[in-house]
Amino acid sequence: MIRAALTLFLALATVSPLWSQSDLKKLSDSEITAFDSKLKSRSQATETLIADFRQEKSMEMLKNKMVSKGVFKYKREDKIAFLYSQPMVYHMIINGQKLRILSNGKNQIIDLKNNPVMREVRTLIAASFLGNLSQVGTTYKISYFDNKGGVVVVVVPQSRQLSSVITRITIYFKGSNAEIERLKIEEGSGSVTEYIFTNQRINTDLTDEDFRIN
Amino acid sequence: MRISGLISSILLVVSLAGCSPLLKEGIWLQNTPFAAGNVPYVYDTIPSTQIFDFTLVFKKSEVTGIVIIKTAGAGERRIVMTSVFGMTFLDFELKGENIKINYCIEQLNREKVILLLKKDFEILFKPDHSKITKYLYSSPDRLDALEQGNGITKTLMKFTNYNNKWPETIQIEHPYLRLSLLLKKTEYDPESI
Structure with missing residues (x-):
């Protein structure tokens, strides 16, 4: 009897993460419209944003997550920077169509035209901050879910080229003010990378110089 | 015309053959104390997970990221190359002489590239x-460099920044392909993952 109960408990414990994820309630059309409107008004009030971020990469071969940390910067409409400080210094700055990587003291500039994956990541991050997620086009299937008062937006790429690299992007918004709390990227490789944003400050004095490419 | 073509070919062959060896001070395996075996290893065989930052340079293009190497046992390893931002480029396993590709992005999925990486590892x-x-060693238990193969397949490896028996910086070069891979022990704590 105890063994049966234990087996049932273990089975439930194993299944529950999948079960709880699919148990999220889909938003109705009117709820989606209300959320989009909240997102839009937040984005219209957001010229710049600075946040601390924690990146957690989970891989089947690793016991624990690989964690890195840094500062995230955004300036509307198309300027994004991930400035890693731990465990190493690594800067990834996107400004329009250009991506600048600073690694080991060396600068590298990449045209996003030649990097479809980073181009799409930029499009989705910018769309999340600009409040026009529902207008990113037919290249994605977008679903909205209620998450204990917050909103979860699940984005599934439809193009074969992109979906072989990224299978799903999940964006977690705070219910009260549509602030992005977490971004989860699931890859074709089976790895999952999460970016958790904390200590968010909007409209601080970020300038174009913070996103300088050349 | 034919003679001038022949001369050009000869000059090309001579100039290639005349290239100074990359490992000037090295000694061929058969002339080293390692001829009967016991070449010092440069990578630990004990089951563990090691993490390196990598810089892959091909001609003027450069890709940086992280390599995670998980050793399961002698001759059995899993190697994953990812970007710092998190995207996985390549995930493969080596077992004896066999390779199993778990994942590879489309841009990298070329047999010649994969086989070159397989051979390097x-x-x-x-x-x-x-x-x-050919080996260059500063003491009988420490390799500083090695050179293998000839012509286009020539591979040069340099091992520096030794810490506790193992090099923390490994430079792999294919000079005629203008391709190099630099591995540097990362700041990630392998115990934490």
Whole structure:
């Protein structure tokens, strides 16, 4: 009897993460419209944003997550920077169509035209901050879910080229003010990378110089 | 016309053959104390997970990221190359002489590229991989460099920043392909993952 109960408990414990994820309630059309409107008004009030971020990469071969940390910067409409400080210094700055990587003291500039994956990541991050997620086009299937008062937006790429690299992007918004709390990227490789944003400050004095490419 | 063509070919062959060896001070395997085996290893065989930052340079293009190497046992390893931002480029397993690709992005999925990487890691894990190898060593238990192969397949490896028996910086070069891979022990704590 105890063994049966234990087996049932273990089975439930194993299944529950999948079960709880699919148990999220889909938003109705009117709820989606209300959320989009909240997102839009937040984005219209957001010229710049600075946040601390924690990146957690989970891989089947690793016991624990690989964690890195840094500062995230955004300036509307198309300027994004991930400035890693731990465990190493690594800067990834996107400004329009250009991506600048600073690694080991060396600068590298990449045209996003030649990097479809980073181009799409930029499009989705910018769309999340600009409040026009529902207008990113037919290249994605977008679903909205209620998450204990917050909103979860699940984005599934439809193009074969992109979906072989990224299978799903999940964006977690705070219910009260549509602030992005977490971004989860699931890859074709089976790895999952999460970016958790904390200590968010909007409209601080970020300038174009913070996103300088050349 | 034919004579001038022939002369050009000869000059090309001579100039290639006349290239000074990359490992000037090295000694061929058969002339080293390692001829009967016991070439010092440059990578630990004990089951563990090691993480390196990598810089892959091909001609003028450069890609940086992280390599995670998980050793399951002798001759059995899993190697994953990812970007710092998190995207996985390549995930493969080496077991004996076999390779199993778990994942590879489309841009990298070329047989020649994969086989070159396979060979590089095989040499790294087993420096006496081939008899046609020249070694440079500062003491009998420490390799500083090795050179393997000829012509376009020539591979040069340098091992520096030794810490506790193992090099923390590994430079792999294919000079005629203008391709190099630099591995540097990362700041990530392998115990934490």
